[in-house]
Amino acid sequence: MLTFIGLGLYDEQSITIAGHDALQDVDRVFAEFYTSKLAGTTVEELEDYHHVDIEVCSRADVEQDPEPILDAAAEGDAAFLTAGDTMISTTHVDLRLRAEERGIETEIVHGTTAQTAASSLTGLQNYRFGKATTLPFERAHGGDGVPQSVLDTIDDNRERGLHTLVFLDIKADDPHWPDDADEIYMTGDHAAELLAAERPDMLGVVVGQAGSPSPTVVADRMADLATGEYGDPLHMLVVPGELHHMEQDALRSLGGAPENSL
Amino acid sequence: MLTFIGLGLYDEQSITIAGHDALQDVDRVFAEFYTSKLAGTTVEELEDYHHVDIEVCSRADVEQDPEPILDAAAEGDAAFLTAGDTMISTTHVDLRLRAEERGIETEIVHGTTAQTAASSLTGLQNYRFGKATTLPFERAHGGDGVPQSVLDTIDDNRERGLHTLVFLDIKADDPHWPDDADEIYMTGDHAAELLAAERPDMLGVVVGQAGSPSPTVVADRMADLATGEYGDPLHMLVVPGELHHMEQDALRSLGGAPENSL
Numbered sequence: 001m002l003t004f005i006g007l008g009l010y011d012e013q014s015i016t017i018a019g020h021d022a023l024q025d026v027d028r029v030f031a032e033f034y035t036s037k038l039a040g041t042t043v044e045e046l047e048d049y050h051h052v053d054i055e056v057c058s059r060a061d062v063e064q065d066p067e068p069i070l071d072a073a074a075e076g077d078a079a080f081l082t083a084g085d086t087m088i089s090t091t092h093v094d095l096r097l098r099a100e101e102r103g104i105e106t107e108i109v110h111g112t113t114a115q116t117a118a119s120s121l122t123g124l125q126n127y128r129f130g131k132a133t134t135l136p137f138e139r140a141h142g143g144d145g146v147p148q149s150v151l152d153t154i155d156d157n158r159e160r161g162l163h164t165l166v167f168l169d170i171k172a173d174d175p176h177w178p179d180d181a182d183e184i185y186m187t188g189d190h191a192a193e194l195l196a197a198e199r200p201d202m203l204g205v206v207v208g209q210a211g212s213p214s215p216t217v218v219a220d221r222m223a224d225l226a227t228g229e230y231g232d233p234l235h236m237l238v239v240p241g242e243l244h245h246m247e248q249d250a251l252r253s254l255g256g257a258p259e260n261s262l
Numbered sequence: 263m264l265t266f267i268g269l270g271l272y273d274e275q276s277i278t279i280a281g282h283d284a285l286q287d288v289d290r291v292f293a294e295f296y297t298s299k300l301a302g303t304t305v306e307e308l309e310d311y312h313h314v315d316i317e318v319c320s321r322a323d324v325e326q327d328p329e330p331i332l333d334a335a336a337e338g339d340a341a342f343l344t345a346g347d348t349m350i351s352t353t354h355v356d357l358r359l360r361a362e363e364r365g366i367e368t369e370i371v372h373g374t375t376a377q378t379a380a381s382s383l384t385g386l387q388n389y390r391f392g393k394a395t396t397l398p399f400e401r402a403h404g405g406d407g408v409p410q411s412v413l414d415t416i417d418d419n420r421e422r423g424l425h426t427l428v429f430l431d432i433k434a435d436d437p438h439w440p441d442d443a444d445e446i447y448m449t450g451d452h453a454a455e456l457l458a459a460e461r462p463d464m465l466g467v468v469v470g471q472a473g474s475p476s477p478t479v480v481a482d483r484m485a486d487l488a489t490g491e492y493g494d495p496l497h498m499l500v501v502p503g504e505l506h507h508m509e510q511d512a513l514r515s516l517g518g519a520p521e522n523s524l
Contacts, residue, residue, distance in 0.1 A: 006382075009372060013279040016270055016374065020279060085374070087382040090508055096385070097508070100515045108382055110271060110374040110473055112278065112347070115388065120268075120349040120370055123358070126377065127394045131424055134389070160418070162393055211372055246352055246359070253362045 001026075002073035002099045004086035006111020009211025011040030012049040019109040023050050023079055028072045031081035032057045034173035035089045036114075039234055040212055054081070059091075059173050066095055073104045085111045117210035118165045118238050121217050123250025124205075128241065130162030135191050135237070136169045137183070146194050154239050161242035166191065168235055185233035188218075192225035192237065203261050205238040205251065206230050219255030264335035264361045266348035268373020269293075271473025273302030274311040281371040285312050285341055290334045293343035294319045296435035297351045301496055302474055316343070321353075321435050328357055335366045347373045379472035380427045380500050383479050385512020386467075390503065392424030397453050397499070398431045399445070408456050416501050423504035428453065430497055447495035450480075454487035454499065465523050467500040467513065468492050481517030 003022050008014025023029060029052045031043070038046075047054050057069070072078040080086070080095065086108055087093055099106050119126040133153040141147050150166070157164045168186035171177040183190065188206030195204065200223040208216035208230040216230045243251070243262065251257040265284050270276025285291060291314045293305070300308075309316050319331070334340040342348070342357065348370055349355055361368050381388040395415040403409050412428070419426045430448035433439040445452065450468030457464065462485040470478035470492040478492045505513070505524065513519040 006374075006378075008278055011280075013283065014372075016278050017275040017282060018273075021275065085378045085382055085388075087385065088388060090387065090506075093385045093387075093508055093512055097511055097515050107475065108477075110276075110378050110382060112268075112372040112374055113378050113388075115377060116268075116347045116372050116375050120347055120372060123349065123355045125352065125355075126347075126350060126375075127396070127429075130393050131391070131422070132389045156422070160393070167389075213369065215370075244352075246355055249359055250355055253359050 001077045001105045001107065003077070003079045003107045003109060004092065004096065005079050005081050005109040006085040007038055007081055007083050008111040009084060009114070009117060010209070011038055012046050014038065014112060014211050016109065016111065019111065020050055022109050023052050025077060026079045027076035029054050029079045029081065030057050030069050031055070032062050033083060034059045035091065036083035036170060036234070037172065038083050039209065039232055062091055062095060066098060069095065070099055070102055070104065073099055074102060085113045088113070112211060114167065114210060114236055115165055118207060118236060121207055121210060121215055121254070122205050122238055123254055124163050124238060124240060124247055125244070128163055129165060130157035130160060130241070132165040132167060134167040134169065135186065135194065137171065137186060140169060140171065145197055151198060158239070158241045163241050164239040166237040166239060168237060186235070187233065188230040188235035188237055189226055189228050191235070192222050196222035196226045203240050205240065205255055206235060207238065208232070208235045210234070210236070217255045219251040219257035219261065221261045263339045263367045263369065265339070265341045265369045265371060266354065266358065267341050267343050267371040268347040269300055269343055269345050270373040271346060271376070271379060272471070273300055274308050276300065276374060276473050278371065278373065281373065282312055284371050285314050287339060288341045289338035290340045291316050291343065292319050292331050292340060293317070294324050295345060296321045297353065298345035298432060298496070299434065300345050301471065301494055324353055324357060328360060331357065332361055332364055332366065335361055336364060347375045350375070374473060376429065376472060376498055377427060380469060380498060383469055383472060383477055383516070384467050384500055385516055386425050386500060386502060386509055387506070390425055391427060392419035392422060392503070394427040394429060396429040396431065397448065397456065399433065399448060402431060402433065407459055413460060420501070420503045425503050426501040428499040428501060430499060448497070449495065450492040450497035450499055451488055451490050453497070454484050458484035458488045465502050467502065467517055468497060469500065470494070470497045472496070472498070479517045481513040481519035481523065483523045486523070
């Protein structure tokens with residue numbers, strides 16, 4: 001049996017009780033933190049809090065050589081942990097399908113996600129979000145500025161009045177990412193600076209430390225967001241589409257949006 | 263202080279540990295179950311498990327006369343519980359903004375959501391979902407079949423290759439909903455039957471009992487989904503757009519999709 005468990009957004013208490021309980025029943029616990037991470041805790045704290053030993057897998061362990069994980073799940077009960085929800089990346093779906101192919105039963109214990117938080121913390125309605133996108137570091141896509149595909153997604157959503165959640169690049173455990181890079185987790189000001197070069201007056205909302213007791217929510221024009229600081233990672237960026245009356249009120253009240261930005 | 267806490271998807275253990283802990287610190291606990299509900303538990307079981315007394319609010323309590331909730335949050339610490347994540351409905355954003363206006367501090371403890379589950383359980387990638395929509399009961403929109411706006415959302419997403427999450431109507435605590443109605447929670451077969459009248463060959467995925475230990479996932483043509491049964495509520499329906507290779511594999515392996523449906 002292989003149980004995929006989402007750790008949720010922030011620290012060792014962001015997991016559901018069902019997830020915590022499921023961890024007590026397994027023989028081995030694997031985890032990966034390269035697609036995302038929990039900013040408010042460490043592997044050691046997770047181990048102490050949940051009374052388990054966690055075997056942290058590299059990208060290569062999961063994507064190229066997942067047999068040890070599958071063997072553990074075939075011989076006994078294993079759990080596979082990810083930040084946020086489980087199955088957030090094709091890598092996890094692939095692992096699940098490999099398990100099913102080997103006749104290993106799989107189960108999912110959901111976790112809270114950045115998409116959930118993007119909507120809840122900003123007051124922007126979840127059913128008014130269009131397709132999400134990811135903004136990569138400039139050197140990661142070998143170009144300057146913002147890839148056209150990211151702008152297209154934002155523009156396409158805005159034309160339909162829809163909000164866009166922009167995930168910001170994460171370069172943890174990436175063999176192609178230089179050790180001396182300034183950033184591993186793209187910040188909200190960096191993202192806003194990139195977008196401001198194309199759309200300086202466009203409204204944006206930076207969300208930082210989602211899932212923590214004191215998250216950051218700042219709504220302003222991209223050019224102004226580019227000069228701000230938003231605390232510890234992880235950050236994300238929301239580009240609102242058409243705003244309903246109550247969504248405007250929410251961005252004013254919860255995100256401090258200046259009138260000229262709305 | 264008013265803490266909004268998402269109860270997650272299914273039962274008393276679907277809440278995060280952070281949410282459970284926050285409940286221990288408050289003086290009064292309010293909840294509403296008309297926008298959604300936890301299919302795997304009762305209010306009494308929630309009270310026992312979390313050692314709290316829960317005051318269940320009707321739609322009118324929250325939308326027309328929220329003062330008692332706000333008074334409790336002004337005088338002490340109050341929690342407001344919803345199934346899924348908190349802030350899933352404008353009703354909750356409105357309550358939060360009223361609290362902020364009165365100078366009451368607010369905090370959010372996230373819960374897992376149907377959107378999360380729709381992606382995780384089906385293997386369809388979360389960043390390939392477009393705008394979501396809600397399919398209403400026929401008599402709720404005073405017409406036959408599927409409202410044009412629902413079809414437009416699905417078609418618009420499919421043109422872009424995007425998946426659509428279709429929330430199914432919930433008519434709990436609705437004064438305009440007749441007591442003798444057959445259904446309060448629309449089922450997946452009912453939804454598929456409505457959509458099959460317009461698009462019989464369109465691929466759909468019914469997801470039932472999301473967040474439970476044994477969720478239902480069935481992928482097939484709408485006309486075939488319309489003849490199925492999917493167990494206890496709540497149900498939802500996903501209409502896939504373009505399928506990547508691994509998403510096809512997932513629908514075959516996890517949803518039993520017949521080849522002629524893909």
